[in-house]
Structure formats: structure tokens, C-alpha cells
Amino acid sequence: MRFGFVGLGQMGAPMAINLAHDHDVLVYDQNASAIAKVERYGAKRADKLDQFSDVDVLITCLPAAKIVDSALFDSNTGLAQHLKPNAVVVDTSTIEYGATLEIRDRLQTAGLRFLDAPVSGMQKRAEDGSLTMMVGGDASDLAEVQGALSTMASKILHMGDAGAGQLTKLVNQLLFDINAAALAEILPLSVKLGIDPEQVAEVVNSGTGRSYASEFFVPNILQGDFSKGYPMQAAYKDLISGSEISARHNFPTPVLAAATATYQQALLEGHGDKDKGGMILVFERLLGTDFRATTFKEHKA
Incomplete structure (x- = not known):
């Protein structure tokens, strides 16, 4: 063959x-x-x-x-x-x-x-x-x-x-996207409130907040590296597909809609070339802080 x-x-x-x-x-x-x-x-x-x-x-x-x-x-x-x-x-x-x-x-x-x-x-x-x-x-x-x-x-x-493979992949991807958006929203809060991001990362990735998204993205976010995963601009088609299915079938997807809004904000701010960990830049800007190991240690020093 x-x-x-x-x-x-x-x-x-x-x-x-x-x-x-x-x-x-x-x-x-x-x-x-x-x-x-x-x-x-x-x-x-x-x-x-x-x-x-x-x-x-x-x-x-x-x-x-x-x-x-x-x-x-x-x-x-x-x-x-x-x-x-x-x-x-x-x-x-x-x-x-x-x-x-x-x-x-x-x-x-x-x-x-x-x-x-x-x-x-x-x-x-x-x-x-x-x-x-x-x-x-x-x-x-x-x-x-x-x-x-x-x-x-x-x-x-x-x-x-035919098509069932793509639908299954979409389910997986949307859950991944939601996880990445949640990390972006929540992690900067810890630094803003004075907690060491490296210790937060250790807790998340060894505790019940752990996910594949956290295991993959959080260590890279700590280093300010947003180049290890698939670019957000290219991956945005998954969220479009999710929204289309929700609209066509009248399926309520409020959590997906919220994650999509975070994703869209990251794209509007010019982060489309970064991987999904780059969504955290939206909330870091809003809170005026960085979820980085070196930034936190320098600030404490």
C-alpha cells in the first residue's frame, strides 16, 4: 500500500x-x-x-x-x-x-x-x-x-x-479552550493578592485545579513563553464552530461564550500569534501585574 x-x-x-x-x-x-x-x-x-x-x-x-x-x-x-x-x-x-x-x-x-x-x-x-x-x-x-x-x-x-471525528475533536478542543481561558482569568489574581506564582503553579498542577492545559501552559507562562502551542489565530476556528453549533441547535453554552470572549479580547489586543497561554496577557494588563517567577521575586526583593 x-x-x-x-x-x-x-x-x-x-x-x-x-x-x-x-x-x-x-x-x-x-x-x-x-x-x-x-x-x-x-x-x-x-x-x-x-x-x-x-x-x-x-x-x-x-x-x-x-x-x-x-x-x-x-x-x-x-x-x-x-x-x-x-x-x-x-x-x-x-x-x-x-x-x-x-x-x-x-x-x-x-x-x-x-x-x-x-x-x-x-x-x-x-x-x-x-x-x-x-x-x-x-x-x-x-x-x-x-x-x-x-x-x-x-x-x-x-x-x-463521516464528520463524527471532527465533532469529537471539537468537544475536546472546546474544553481545552475553556481551561486555558480560566487559567488566564484566575492566575493573575494570585499575584495581585501577593501570592508567589511559582507556588501557585505547584499547587494547581498537583491539586484538583490541574488539567492538561495547566500542566502545559502554566510552566511556560511563568517564563513568559507563549510560543510552545498552536497560535490562537489559527485555532480560533474551533470557537467559531462551537458558536455555530450552539446557535443552530439552541444549545445554551454560557461558559463557552465567556471563554470565547476572553479569546476574542486576546485576538483584538494583537496576541493571535501566541499560543493559548497568551490569553493571560489580557488579565495581566487589566490587573497591572504579571504571573512570572522573576517579576514576583524582583518585586519582593
């Missing part, structure tokens, strides 16, 4: 590398240096788009629905027109549910099969192949490619029909 892989960014590159350890992988990305990096681990560069006519499974890992749509269906550069009949397209991107269903329909019309398979775990777990993958689509299609997908994800869950 031969694989194509499109999208060699922060997550896609290590995923493609892990896949190439055990499989024949043809890769493409607009970034030539990203391709060169993955080539060093055994993947092969696609010089022409029609080379994808030899792949049995095409995996995409791209930052937005419109980019997935273009990569597959653009009249000049879209790959769907080059794939062999009945090939499987596995989209590991995180995109909107409605867009996922539209992609499924267009691929089916073209005689191609589709699995939506977004992943969770951030870059480190992409590198060590321990991602969680949530898959929507036909169970028999998943069974056909599951062995290969297991080189990238240690946990693969079949969630239901």
Missing part, C-alpha cells in the same frame, strides 16, 4: 516521518525545507501532481477547511482529480463539521472514499507517535488503513459516520 501525505507543518511533518518509517510515502508541501526534512527519514518528494495517481491512501494535515478544499479540488492543483478510483482520503486536519461533510460528498461523487481523522496531542505526541485520533467514516475503510494510522496515533477511536 502506498501513501500520499500533504501538509508538513508542526503536526504533519512528524506524522509523515513516523508513517515513512514503515511505509512508502509520497509527500508534498508548499514549504520546500519542510519536504527536505521529511525526505531525510525516507519519504519521497512529489515533483509532479500526477505522481499521486499511484497512491492508495492520501493523508492531509492542513490548517483550515479552505486549504483542504483547495488541495483536493482546485481545478489546476487539486489532487482528487489525480487519485485512482476508490482511493481513501484521510483528513487529519482540524476543520469545521459542515466543511467536512461537503468534502465527503465531493469525494464520493468523484468515486473516492473518505475518513475524517483529526488528532489530539500537540507536537510532542506527534513526534513520538502517541497521538489520539478520532475517526469518522465507514468502519471497513478504517480497518483497511488502521495499521498505517497506528504509526502516528497510539489511540484510534472510531466515532461514527
